[in-house]
Amino acid sequence: MQSLSALLSAGTRRQGCRPWPRAILEAGDWSALAAHLAQGRFTLVSLWGDADAVHMALLDEATGEAGIATCLCPDRRFPSVGRIHPPAQRLERAVQDLYGLTPDHASDPRPWLDHGRWGITAPLGRAAPAAPAAPYAFLAAEGAALHQIPVGPVHAGIIEPGHFRFTCHGETVVRLEERLGYVHRGIEGLMGGASIEEAARLAGRISGDSAVAFALAFARAVEAARGIAAPARAIWLRALAAELERLANHFGDVGAICNDAAFALMLAHCGVLRERCLRACDIAFGHRLMMDVAIPGGVAMDLGPEGVSALRALVTTARAAFPELVRLYDETTSIQDRTVGTGIVKEALVRRFGAGGFVGRASGRAFDARRVQPYPPYNQMPFSIPVRTDGDVNARIWIRILEIEESLSLVTRLLDTLPAGPIQVPMEAGPGEGVALVEGFRGDVFAYVRLDGEGRVARAHLRDPSWFQWPLLEAAIEGNIVADFPLCNKSFNCSYAGHDL
Amino acid sequence: MIGDLLIQGGQMLVVLALAPLVTGVVRKLKARLYRKRGASVIQPYRDLARLFRKEAVVAEGASWLFRAAPYLIFAMTWVAAALVPTFASGLLFSWSADLIAITALLGSARFFLALAGMDVGTPFGGLGSSREMMISSLAEPAMIMLVFCLALVAGSTQLSTVAEVMLSGVGLRVSLALALIGLMIVAVAENARIPVDNPSTHLELTMVHEAMVLEYSGRHLALIELSAQLKLLLYISLIACVFAPWGIAPVGAGLAHMPLGIAAYLGKLAIGAVLLAVFEASLAKMRVFRVPDFLGAALMLGLLGTLLLFVSRGL
Numbered sequence: 001m002q003s004l005s006a007l008l009s010a011g012t013r014r015q016g017c018r019p020w021p022r023a024i025l026e027a028g029d030w031s032a033l034a035a036h037l038a039q040g041r042f043t044l045v046s047l048w049g050d051a052d053a054v055h056m057a058l059l060d061e062a063t064g065e066a067g068i069a070t071c072l073c074p075d076r077r078f079p080s081v082g083r084i085h086p087p088a089q090r091l092e093r094a095v096q097d098l099y100g101l102t103p104d105h106a107s108d109p110r111p112w113l114d115h116g117r118w119g120i121t122a123p124l125g126r127a128a129p130a131a132p133a134a135p136y137a138f139l140a141a142e143g144a145a146l147h148q149i150p151v152g153p154v155h156a157g158i159i160e161p162g163h164f165r166f167t168c169h170g171e172t173v174v175r176l177e178e179r180l181g182y183v184h185r186g187i188e189g190l191m192g193g194a195s196i197e198e199a200a201r202l203a204g205r206i207s208g209d210s211a212v213a214f215a216l217a218f219a220r221a222v223e224a225a226r227g228i229a230a231p232a233r234a235i236w237l238r239a240l241a242a243e244l245e246r247l248a249n250h251f252g253d254v255g256a257i258c259n260d261a262a263f264a265l266m267l268a269h270c271g272v273l274r275e276r277c278l279r280a281c282d283i284a285f286g287h288r289l290m291m292d293v294a295i296p297g298g299v300a301m302d303l304g305p306e307g308v309s310a311l312r313a314l315v316t317t318a319r320a321a322f323p324e325l326v327r328l329y330d331e332t333t334s335i336q337d338r339t340v341g342t343g344i345v346k347e348a349l350v351r352r353f354g355a356g357g358f359v360g361r362a363s364g365r366a367f368d369a370r371r372v373q374p375y376p377p378y379n380q381m382p383f384s385i386p387v388r389t390d391g392d393v394n395a396r397i398w399i400r401i402l403e404i405e406e407s408l409s410l411v412t413r414l415l416d417t418l419p420a421g422p423i424q425v426p427m428e429a430g431p432g433e434g435v436a437l438v439e440g441f442r443g444d445v446f447a448y449v450r451l452d453g454e455g456r457v458a459r460a461h462l463r464d465p466s467w468f469q470w471p472l473l474e475a476a477i478e479g480n481i482v483a484d485f486p487l488c489n490k491s492f493n494c495s496y497a498g499h500d501l
Numbered sequence: 502m503i504g505d506l507l508i509q510g511g512q513m514l515v516v517l518a519l520a521p522l523v524t525g526v527v528r529k530l531k532a533r534l535y536r537k538r539g540a541s542v543i544q545p546y547r548d549l550a551r552l553f554r555k556e557a558v559v560a561e562g563a564s565w566l567f568r569a570a571p572y573l574i575f576a577m578t579w580v581a582a583a584l585v586p587t588f589a590s591g592l593l594f595s596w597s598a599d600l601i602a603i604t605a606l607l608g609s610a611r612f613f614l615a616l617a618g619m620d621v622g623t624p625f626g627g628l629g630s631s632r633e634m635m636i637s638s639l640a641e642p643a644m645i646m647l648v649f650c651l652a653l654v655a656g657s658t659q660l661s662t663v664a665e666v667m668l669s670g671v672g673l674r675v676s677l678a679l680a681l682i683g684l685m686i687v688a689v690a691e692n693a694r695i696p697v698d699n700p701s702t703h704l705e706l707t708m709v710h711e712a713m714v715l716e717y718s719g720r721h722l723a724l725i726e727l728s729a730q731l732k733l734l735l736y737i738s739l740i741a742c743v744f745a746p747w748g749i750a751p752v753g754a755g756l757a758h759m760p761l762g763i764a765a766y767l768g769k770l771a772i773g774a775v776l777l778a779v780f781e782a783s784l785a786k787m788r789v790f791r792v793p794d795f796l797g798a799a800l801m802l803g804l805l806g807t808l809l810l811f812v813s814r815g816l
Contacts, residue, residue: 149628149706260704262695262696264531265535267535268535332784481788481789482706486706486707
């Protein structure tokens, strides 16, 4: 068996990409890598376009080895990976929409992000005026007793836009097809050519609930590109912000999932905890969602004694209140009846798609970027990663509950061991390429940044964990009833904004 | 005669005036149970006033049925609510105040609502109508069975008579206890409350009642909302009238009895609202296909109650 680095060494190694190596491969070697992906030897981390090339990041979960393969596309075509490895399909469709690079023999040639409303095609590649878009063809499901239910993109509640096309047999879902891209804001296009500060601000605004995770991934990628390390105090403060973000979102999710089964009592109580968490973040970091806290080179602001005491008070409150809520959830039969056994995702599927976060960990994939690609301070701090194998809504709730407990203890330990010292190092302009993999509340956020020599971003790509979770939602609901979809959907809580970029 | 007419007229106005308040109180109580402040109890009145002022937007392709349904539904529900003795049992329509007539009126109202849900042809309307019909096909037999059980005890299906018999003392009976539980289950299902339906959901895919009325707006929506509020009041009044008839002014009672009757009625409504709010707050909604089990229990309770009565009296 060849290792990932051996496979990459078949191509031309590009100097200056840190910490993962990047190599330019011939089409044949690229396809060979795709075959390895399809066999499950490696995990696809991301696939993204560039002016005249496509890149693919891979990870060997067994050894922790990672690398990036690049395929040059002089004729604006590249061998399709999605053809044999379905997790790459939507990424390839996005590359085609944004850069006009066509995957050869792709099994799904339909557009993904481009809904025909931009007026041009391939806005980041060789932009050309667009012809009127053909109607989107949804996948067929045939049968006399089947009917379709189109839902969204505008919903009755105040949630993000996405279209769901259900094909049902009575109440049972035969097929669900998602259509996303309604919140595409062209963030990767805005980042290209932006200064590092501007790009960092953009990164923190990709998905509001993951402001810290995205900003941290971007900052770490830029630091890797420039070969600098943030000071210890900054690293601790970033981790603190990341854990607080995880806490706030998990509190909100546990309540919101129960609310979708009309058990509003949990939402009310969890909502209080989430609000307390956000207010503590506001006191500690000056912003409820902690936007622009993590910046390339360190953190933007220091944590004062007032912030420390607010965070300690938060941990005390949450530790006192949360176990009772867990008991309420666990001992109310009517809610257990809804969550147990609903929306099961199989372990094989989770592994194939490399789905991270609670979706992966609830189905037996013990993947956590903090452990697989350890970054400070987590490499110096023991913590446990909860894993379950039942893969249903209940398991996804329990992963969150256990992670809340873990994050509460991490917050305490981070505060206890908070080192003194500077919180920033200056960023000097210079070329470089860097990648980072960071564990957000939803899963692993991947960032790739290429800097030109003048302090500007040449290309930045940020991959939300939802890219590999959305397709699993389609699988999870199959065979369940339509009325259980909101419950399944909320237990996944995939990002629309982070996915559509 | 004039007295009866006054009582009947007063009753019709009272139920209409109180129905939004009961819904408002239930919402307020639920909000307090969730540790929220909640909207004012008179918010449903404001909502109705707002909806009546607004223009009614009707979907393209909607037939006359879609326009007529809200009026039909409202009329039937209002008449049904007017037949249940609330504060006085000497109603002018007493001869027709029959439990079976009430069930039939509500059934017809639901029939038109389900038709209207499917009329526009949106997927949610059809989804809601099919679920509503599944629920009602189980709730109506249960209701009829419970009516028989009560009729056997009281010797009549007329509510005024039932109330008087109950008031004169029939003793504690197992059958009546079974009927009470059964009737409460039916009331929860018929009024689209948790755990059968969630009146405050925004999730289109889980809706039953709300899905059918998604296309309605303006005065049409106001009438449908008011009908739903009347129906809730009706069921609370029905349970109160049959199982707690204390305070209801008897037939031929003078106006002097009325204040007591009204006070007792308000008290009963308040208790009903509290019980409903606590019940709803402590439960999650059940899976759609669990509803038959839930309503099946009501049917079995009705059947058991009836059988026990036969057994205890002998054929």
